[in-house]
Amino acid sequence: MDFRPATRTDLPAILALLKDEEKVIDPATIEVDEAYARAFEAVDSDPRNELVVLDEGDGTVIGCLQLTYIPGLGRRGEERALIEAVRIRADRRGGGLGRELLRWAIERARARGCTLVQLTSNKRRTEAHRFYDSLGFARSHDGFKLAL
Known part of the structure; x- marks a missing residue:
């Protein structure tokens, strides 16, 4: 694993991982349109963002997440990390890969000097919530979103 x-x-x-977390989607069936290509380039070229994959060792992607580093005046100006789009391929869940991926991301944020790691999760993803709880994440805030 890498x-x-x-x-x-x-x-x-x-995109296959993000499309349906309950099924294994063949990446060859995914169309990467211009919007996805632009979004990838924006993330990839931004030094405050990291899109990370868990590679089985042969180029096969079985997990992913995005780390965004956020400067701010809160917490005495300390930087925080936002973790988004966490996925492990459906047929590979339950073996500790998600735990390894999140621990790696947390250590990456710590090494960068972040003093807080935060994430959001859809309220319907109760299994994911138990997983985040088991890693020590606290449900300390309510999140709000406004679609534009």
Whole structure:
């Protein structure tokens, strides 16, 4: 297993993970349109963002997440990390890969000097919530979203 920065060629596999977390989607069936390509380039070129994949060792992507580093005046100006789009391929869940991926991301944020890691999760993802609880995440805030 290898944690590595995502490349443009990983994009179909990442989109397959994000499309349906309950099924294994063949990345070859995923169309990468211009909007996805632009979004990938924006994330990839931004030094405050890291799109990371969990590679089985042979180029097969079985997990992903995005780390965003956020500067701010809160917490005495300390930087925080936001973790988003956490996925492990459906047929590989339950073996500790998600735990390894999140621990890797937390250590990455700590090494960068972040003093807080935060994430959001859809209220319907109760299994994911138990997973985050088991890693020590506290449900300390309510999140709000406004679609534009």
